[in-house]
Amino acid sequence: MRPILLQGHERSLTQIKFNREGDLLFSASKDHVINVWFTDNGERLGTYDGHNGTVWTIDVDSQSTFLVSGSADNLMKLWSVQTGKCLFTWEFNTAVKRVAFSETDDQIVCVTEQRMGYQGAIWIFDINREGDGTQQSKEPANMFHPVGSKATLCAFAHVPGMIVTGHESGKVALFDAKTGEEVQSNERAHMDVVTDLQLSSDRSYFVTSSKDKTARLHETKTLEVLKTYTTETPLNSAALSPGKPYVLLGGGQEAMSVTTTSLRQGKFETRFWHKIFEEEIGRVKGHFGPINTIAVSPKGDCYASGGEDGFVRVHHYDESYxxxxxxxxxEVDE
Known part of the structure; x- marks a missing residue:
């Protein structure tokens, strides 16, 4: 598996995302820039310029029409994927840590940080898909403050109007988007901050990674932990492989403590685990620092990882995979 090395960022990666067809890869980083690449050859298609802070999070709709991004400059922006033009900007009091489109592309959910006297909040905005996308409402369809531990991650769950969240204390929860009520929660899903949350294609289950050195598979409806993958390094990202029973994990020691250890001990590898048997089945090396974000193409033919070293590596699977x-x-029937 020879990786394609994407060099388009000057600082560490924060999130990477494939579009639904898997032919485009979007990457966000701490250098304020969002890039889009062709997956098959790693050619850079363009950039989305406009943020003045670390871009923490991105998401693209299922039609590859709109891209949404959240940043440390307290802005959430809606972009035209095709032209790279910023169509609309929402302003908040604190940084936007996570954004996600709904399954039907007509809503966006985002999490803003708890800071400087402001409570952390979850916001839901209706997206007007008529016309060129510039006619959006500044007012949220709803906004609520999760009680207790602050939320760091969010996504639309298995049924419309439900939001699944990951929290700093390690808890995962389900909220009603209309009332802001916590419908279900698992306080002990993890023992430390939840660093990533990615849903399966039908949203019936999801995988989370955590600084507590584990990744877990949860059922969306009940938040029950189905499987646990235990490693010896803090994890920053976990992704599910469509069509194959694999979970991909990435992480590594913090950059600060890495200088005292060798690369080998830093464990900067993408690790493949068997989803059902909870066994590690392979590793892919390459990054010179912790892996911050992992994404698998919806087609299941390749995966990408973004690291603290500023590189995105795209691996197309060999025939043997x-x-x-x-x-x-x-024999398993798909």
Missing amino acids: FRAKPYGDL
């Missing part, structure tokens, strides 16, 4: 029998001789 598709021939491998993850369940031994057992």
Whole structure:
């Protein structure tokens, strides 16, 4: 698996995201810039310029029409994927840590940080898809403050009007988007801050990674922990592989403590775990620092990782990956 190295950022990566077809890869980083790349050859298609702070988070709609981004400059921006033009900007009192489109692309949910006397909040905005996308409402469809531990991650859950969140204390919760009521919560989902949350394609289950050195698979409806993958380094990202029973994990020691350890001990590898058997089955090296974000193409033919070193590495799977029998001789109907 020879990786394609994408060099378009000057600082560490914060989030990478494939579009639904898997032919485009979007990358956000601490250098204020968002890039978009062709997945098959790693060619840079363009950039989205306009933020004045670390871009913490991005998401693209299922039609690859709109891109949404959240940044440390307290802004959330809506972009035209095709032209790179900023269509609309929402302003907040604190940084936007996570953004996500709903399944039907007509809503965006975002989490703003708790800071400087402002409470952390979850905001839901209706997206007007008529016309060129510049006619958006500044007013949220709803906004609420999660009680207790502050939320760092959010996404639309398995049914419309439900939001799943990951928190600093390690808890995951389900909120009603209309009332802001906490419908379900699992306080002990993790023992430390939840660093990533990615849903399966049908949103019936999701994977989380945490600084407590574990990644976990949860059922969306009940938040029950189905599987646990325990490693020996803090994890920053976890992704699910469509079509194969694999979970990809990435992390590594903080950059500060890395100088005292060798690269080998830093564990800067993408680690493949068997989703069902909870066993590690492979590792891919390459980054010179912790892996901050991992994404798998919805087609299942490649994956990408973004690191503290400022590089995005795109790995297209070899033929042997598709021939491998993850369940031994057992044939599984897809």
